Amino acid sequence: TQLLEQSPQFLSIQEGENLTVYCNSSSVFSSLQWYRQEPGEGPVLLVTVVTGGEVKKLKRLTFQFGDARKDSSLHITAAQPGDTGLYLCAGAYSGGSNYKLTFGKGTLLTVNP
Amino acid sequence: NAGVTQTPKFQVLKTGQSMTLQCAQDMNHEYMSWYRQDPGMGLRLIHYSVGAGITDQGEVPNGYNVSRSTTEDFPLRLLSAAPSQTSVYFCASSMGSLPGQLFFGSGTQLSVL
Numbered sequence: 455t456q457l458l459e460q461s462p463q464f465l466s467i468q469e470g471e472n473l474t475v476y477c478n479s480s481s482v483f484s485s486l487q488w489y490r491q492e493p494g495e496g497p498v499l500l501v502t503v504v505t506g507g508e509v510k511k512l513k514r515l516t517f518q519f520g521d522a523r524k525d526s527s528l529h530i531t532a533a534q535p536g537d538t539g540l541y542l543c544a545g546a547y548s549g550g551s552n553y554k555l556t557f558g559k560g561t562l563l564t565v566n567p
Numbered sequence: 568n569a570g571v572t573q574t575p576k577f578q579v580l581k582t583g584q585s586m587t588l589q590c591a592q593d594m595n596h597e598y599m600s601w602y603r604q605d606p607g608m609g610l611r612l613i614h615y616s617v618g619a620g621i622t623d624q625g626e627v628p629n630g631y632n633v634s635r636s637t638t639e640d641f642p643l644r645l646l647s648a649a650p651s652q653t654s655v656y657f658c659a660s661s662m663g664s665l666p667g668q669l670f671f672g673s674g675t676q677l678s679v680l
Binding site: 489556 | 598615625668
């Protein structure tokens with residue numbers, strides 16, 4: 455079973471602060487996705503990265519895929535209370551099934567007003 | 568815009584009882600899957616289907632059965648519930664193979680006493 459490690463597991467910050475969440479594996483991904491999940495709801499896709507070194511921006515969120523496609527990061531600038539939620543990374547492994555997505559355990563972010 | 572619909576939202580079972588968790592999607596997606604989400608464990612794939620009549624096992628398939636008679640529906644059956652199956656269950660669908668976007672339902676919270 456391939457593992458996808460996310461850190462930190464919990465993060466509590468004040469409104470306006472910046473933060474970075476990390477997603478790491480010893481295996482190579484063919485693609486990696488980031489999801490956000492709110493209480494009582496299913497995860498919602500934020501972004502998909504496919505190319506090593508790729509950087510994608512979604513308003514105040516910046517996603518980076520490592521050059522070797524083994525890691526990814528999510529950076530939030532000037533966090534707001536509306537950013538509160540569980541952030542999950544999910545990867546499809548290179549050479550594996552195209553139909554199996556492995557999820558990390560998530561980072562629970564709380565942004566305090 | 569219904570998307571992925573799961574029923575019931577909450578369920579309490581006694582050990583040994585059977586039940587079926589329902590999942591339906593109206594997006595004509597070929598790919599459907601079931602995940603369970605447990606504290607500290609993240610989302611783990613139970614079973615998935617790449618089209619009507621085709622199913623396959625995920626990471627944690629034991630104790631669960633699935634079938635896919637139509638494109639729209641993908642029920643998950645617990646034949647003899649056990650306390651270890653207490654969890655939140657999510658159904659998700661995607662248009663095709665990964666890295667396509669997974670659309671999640673809002674989940675079923677199951678407690679087995």
